[in-house]
Amino acid sequence: QFPFGRRLPCDIYWHGVSFHDNDIFSGQVNKFPGMTEMVRKITLSRAVRTMQDLFPLEYNFYPRSWILPEEFSLFVDEVRMMKDGDPGWKPTFIVKPDGGCQGDGIYLIKDPSDIRLTGSIQSRPAVVQEYICKPLLVDKLKFDIRLYVLLKSLEPLEIYIAKDGLSRFCTEPYQEPTLKNLHQVFMHLTNYSLNIHSGNFIHSDSVSTGSKRTFSSILCKLSSRGADVKKLWSDIISLVIKTIIALTPELKVYYQSDIPAGKPGPTCFQILGFDILLMKNLKPMLLEVNANPSMRIEHEQELSPGVFGNVPSPVDEEVKVAVIRDTLRLVDPQKKKRKDDHFERQHIESYKNKINVRYNYFLCYRCQASEHISEAGEELLDTGRADRPRYDSAESPEADLPSLCLKQVFPKYAKQFSYLRLVDRVAALFIRFLGVKGTTKLGPTGFRTFIRNCKLSNSSFSMASVDILYIDITRRWNSMGIEHKESGMCLQAFVEAFFCLAQKKYKSLPLHEQVTLLIEFCEYHLAALDEKRLVCGRG
Ligand code: ADP
Numbered sequence: 001q002f003p004f005g006r007r008l009p010c011d012i013y014w015h016g017v018s019f020h021d022n023d024i025f026s027g028q029v030n031k032f033p034g035m036t037e038m039v040r041k042i043t044l045s046r047a048v049r050t051m052q053d054l055f056p057l058e059y060n061f062y063p064r065s066w067i068l069p070e071e072f073s074l075f076v077d078e079v080r081m082m083k084d085g086d087p088g089w090k091p092t093f094i095v096k097p098d099g100g101c102q103g104d105g106i107y108l109i110k111d112p113s114d115i116r117l118t119g120s121i122q123s124r125p126a127v128v129q130e131y132i133c134k135p136l137l138v139d140k141l142k143f144d145i146r147l148y149v150l151l152k153s154l155e156p157l158e159i160y161i162a163k164d165g166l167s168r169f170c171t172e173p174y175q176e177p178t179l180k181n182l183h184q185v186f187m188h189l190t191n192y193s194l195n196i197h198s199g200n201f202i203h204s205d206s207v208s209t210g211s212k213r214t215f216s217s218i219l220c221k222l223s224s225r226g227a228d229v230k231k232l233w234s235d236i237i238s239l240v241i242k243t244i245i246a247l248t249p250e251l252k253v254y255y256q257s258d259i260p261a262g263k264p265g266p267t268c269f270q271i272l273g274f275d276i277l278l279m280k281n282l283k284p285m286l287l288e289v290n291a292n293p294s295m296r297i298e299h300e301q302e303l304s305p306g307v308f309g310n311v312p313s314p315v316d317e318e319v320k321v322a323v324i325r326d327t328l329r330l331v332d333p334q335k336k337k338r339k340d341d342h343f344e345r346q347h348i349e350s351y352k353n354k355i356n357v358r359y360n361y362f363l364c365y366r367c368q369a370s371e372h373i374s375e376a377g378e379e380l381l382d383t384g385r386a387d388r389p390r391y392d393s394a395e396s397p398e399a400d401l402p403s404l405c406l407k408q409v410f411p412k413y414a415k416q417f418s419y420l421r422l423v424d425r426v427a428a429l430f431i432r433f434l435g436v437k438g439t440t441k442l443g444p445t446g447f448r449t450f451i452r453n454c455k456l457s458n459s460s461f462s463m464a465s466v467d468i469l470y471i472d473i474t475r476r477w478n479s480m481g482i483e484h485k486e487s488g489m490c491l492q493a494f495v496e497a498f499f500c501l502a503q504k505k506y507k508s509l510p511l512h513e514q515v516t517l518l519i520e521f522c523e524y525h526l527a528a529l530d531e532k533r534l535v536c537g538r539g
Helices: 041-054 072-085 119-123 215-224 229-258 314-331 333-352 354-378 414-420 422-434 444-453 463-478 491-505 511-538
Strands: 065-068 093-097 107-109 126-130 141-153 158-162 166-169 212-214 270-278 284-290 298-304 307-312 406-410
Touching (some): 041 065, 041 229, 041 284, 041 422, 041 491, 041 511, 065 072, 141 229, 141 314, 158 229, 166 215, 166 314, 212 215, 212 314, 215 229, 229 270, 229 284, 229 406, 229 414, 229 422, 229 491, 270 314, 314 333, 314 406, 422 444, 422 491, 422 511, 444 511, 463 491, 491 511
Antiparallel strands (some): 065 126, 093 107, 141 158, 141 166, 141 270, 158 406, 270 284, 298 307
């Protein structure tokens, strides 16, 4: 703590809202550059859509979404087409302003023509999304889940999920949307900040009753109804990993711009709040990701008529204290040192006693083997088992702490998801050609160099066509009103151009195969070029 201003560097910086401090040269910051921008409704929808284009089945956990105002006619056309194809389809849509939170400005519609295309939608872009009409109900009420996820590192990717989360309940019994009930926010929106104002909101001291409960209490209930909660957890874990995989390419562009490689800078970690809705069939659907989830453990209550005060909230305390405590344990800068010391001591001990060395080896081997077998059996599912750091010992400050509530899911299950990380590799190409440090956009020369170095132009694809491709795509992306701070091609525009090139070069294959082939082609030529430069350098 630095009560009189900061003179010396800290080992952990805890920023309130977002990464903003460019004067940090060491230690760890609790926010990633660009995360707030990445999880805005429009940016998240775009990032997930790119992945849906590549892997439609793997990314079907996010409702079909359109970006307003620019995709309004696409929205109208697609809905008309789907209705023509299936006249029985009676959809509902939810319109959510970009950058909004706490249900602010959200409304439901039955028909695209009901969108309020007034001045506000022009000045305040939004996402319109298919409304999930059949959510899972508990006590006849709709609820959603807030899960806490720790992104501990971007490169290499390290993700932890908290074993418990919150379930936030609506305060009016749920009915499928009709023109009559579309406006009833207490029936359709699960936001705590809205429902707290309903007369039906129930504050409870128990974590398994009331309008805010622990997720584990819901799982208990579901389990007693015979639901396969292990499968549910496994689906949630893969939803979280896939969502983060969709976000990482752009996060890496922001990261290298704010914290250039090779210069002194901090590392980052971040606690994210994932909002998930369970469908009736227990399929989890992603609603949104919060970069700055509330960590309050009190709530406001009317103590006597007209008198409000803050009172402790046991359910928030139960879930959130563990998340913060264990985040600090996982990023603890002293931890690595203690771990190293511990192993060094252990090594010396065993060296002193040769007989024990053999015995220790046997014990160690047996323990590793059994862990491997049990892990394989548990697959993605077991969040019940507590992870406790292995080197806990009497002298470790962690010895008296409860087991970790944060469970590592990546790289633990990396193998099952690595095939999805295609856009990450496209982003690596993009970053390589960015040139000037600190930028996030590629200039026309950088794009030409990319084409030339990767040997992508030929007689049927001249450099003039390369320039046209660059100008066309860049202009369109820059006219979408995303941000005009820098001119040039943003990563999403580069990804679009890359997909175009892949489709042109490898016709009639599924998109993800075309993109994989083109990535391999580029990486091969760049590796050859690097080798040539190395040899020339030596020469
Ligand atoms: P905000 O950031 O304003 O809270 P959300 O995207 O979380 O916006 O939406 C607010 C609430 O609306 C959610 O908590 C959920 O109850 C409901 N909701 C959002 N999207 C959908 C959807 N596609 N289907 C059903 N309910 C939804």
